[in-house]
């Protein structure tokens with residue numbers, strides 16, 4: 289069986305797969321489901337002729353969605369592996385351990401790859417043609433783009449508590465009828481985005497200036513530029529607007 293192979297150099301994927309040379313010196317290798325072999329080459333390795341090194345976002349339009357998801361999985365694992373070569377307890381070199389874990393031969397500590405879990409919530413108010421959605425603008429977004437509000441969970445917090453806290457902190461409002469939408473692995477660098485929809489309850493919509501440039505209610509007919517179709521934020525907004 290011939291493996292399909294992908295190669296990462298730092299946070300860049302080498303494309304197209306067909307142009308990868310057969311023999312490359314690699315720093316790490318990972319077997320993925322569905323016959324993929326993911327490898328990482330050193331930062332100093334010259335990019336081969338006919339190959340382009342692309343960040344995962346830029347690679348997305350050039351790949352099948354299924355392959356892109358595998359690349360995201362590989363990137364998160366390789367990234368974690370590269371950042372966990374030594375024990376956080378006693379600084380000995382870690383060895384391969386159970387499953388995807390790595391184990392310290394000196395003190396017995398075992399570490400496993402972890403996700404940074406984040407919530408994202410699309411809040412609405414009003415009914416029918418008068419329905420509006422609360423969207424916010426972060427200074428990191430492309431010019432003009434607004435999106436649903438997102439934030440990382442804190443240790444000890446449930447997803448639901450996180451949604452209510454983030455909405456209160458970032459938008460100054462309260463919500464009700466929280467409902468699960470879906471989730472998305474988000475390999476920038478190791479996230480899991482968990483999407484919710486919710487109904488506005490009360491409060492005055494006001495962007496937290498430490499995190500956001502602006503937040504507003506938008507109706508179906510005055511939507512601002514929206515995030516890329518790569519993201520769950522956009523899937524949620526499209527679903528709300530019933531765009532197919």
Ligand SMILES: [Zn+2]
Pocket residue numbers: 375376377378379380392393394395396397
């Ligand atoms: Zn140790």
